[in-house]
Amino acid sequence: MREILFRGKRIDNGEWITGGIFQQKADDVKDEVVYIIDNSSNDVDWAHRVIPETVGQFTGVTDKKGNRVFEGSIFRYEPHFTTEKACSEAEMVNYNMSKQADYFECERKITVYNARTDNIVLEAEGYMSISNNTTNELVITVKTGENSYKKNYVYLNEYTMYAVEDITGTHTDPYHYKLYWHTHEGVSIEAK
Numbered sequence: 001m002r003e004i005l006f007r008g009k010r011i012d013n014g015e016w017i018t019g020g021i022f023q024q025k026a027d028d029v030k031d032e033v034v035y036i037i038d039n040s041s042n043d044v045d046w047a048h049r050v051i052p053e054t055v056g057q058f059t060g061v062t063d064k065k066g067n068r069v070f071e072g073s074i075f076r077y078e079p080h081f082t083t084e085k086a087c088s089e090a091e092m093v094n095y096n097m098s099k100q101a102d103y104f105e106c107e108r109k110i111t112v113y114n115a116r117t118d119n120i121v122l123e124a125e126g127y128m129s130i131s132n133n134t135t136n137e138l139v140i141t142v143k144t145g146e147n148s149y150k151k152n153y154v155y156l157n158e159y160t161m162y163a164v165e166d167i168t169g170t171h172t173d174p175y176h177y178k179l180y181w182h183t184h185e186g187v188s189i190e191a192k
Contacts, residue, residue, distance in 0.1 A: 005058040007070045008036045008050030017048055018068075021055065097166065102129045104143035109165040112138070116159040124152065130164060138162055 006021040020037040034055055035047040056071035063069055087095075100106045104127040112122040128142045138154040154162070 005068070006036055007054075007056055007058070007068075008034065008052075009054040010036075011049045011051055016054075017050070018058075022047060104129065107167050109167050110138075110140060110162055111165070112154050112160060112162045114159055115161050121160070122154060125167070132156070 004020075005018055007016060007018045008021075009016055017036050017038045022035040022037060024033045024035070034050050034052045036050050036055070038046045038048055054072070056073065059069050059071060061069045097106060101108060107126065108128050108130075109123065109125045110128070110130065111120055113119070114121050124140055124142070126142050128140055130141075131139045133139050136156050138156055140152040140154065142150050142152065144150050154160070156162075
């Protein structure tokens with residue numbers, strides 16, 4: 001279970017403290033007042049007023065020394081370079097384009113086919129990220145507006161395949177997407 005914990009810098013002495021959070025907004029106070037409830041000493045909880053801009057929630061991650069990492073933490077990164085394997089320009093571009101799509105900066109068209117019947121089952125077009133999950137589903141996450149997203153699932157089996165086309169460069173509204181379901185009525189058979 002993830003520990004819910006916050007950190008903030010006290011207004012009175014500049015000390016960093018961790019604990020629960022309490023926010024207060026009163027009509028007579030211009031700005032919101034934020035308190036961290038420190039339960040680290042004795043059996044008594046103390047609420048300390050903190051600088052709101054310094055408050056961050058525990059991410060659930062610790063650094064190599066075991067220190068908790070909070071939202072807004074600043075840390076030093078020492079890159080490790082290796083000369084064992086170099087990547088080609090195409091590999092680098094492919095990686096960057098995939099990351100761009102995950103940030104909804106790349107317009108795509110996805111077509112799902114029934115490989116047994118050669119029929120198109122679904123087409124989706126817009127700013128989207130795709131992945132396959134552990135339950136054999138194609139997960140299509142689409143940006144539909146500012147901070148607004150929708151998630152669609154397509155079950156994959158031995159007869160289902162999909163193709164992804166990068167169509168960046170067209171002039172489509174980034175906050176809308178098109179989803180086309182292609183349905184085919186079955187052939188009616190009369191048994192005698």
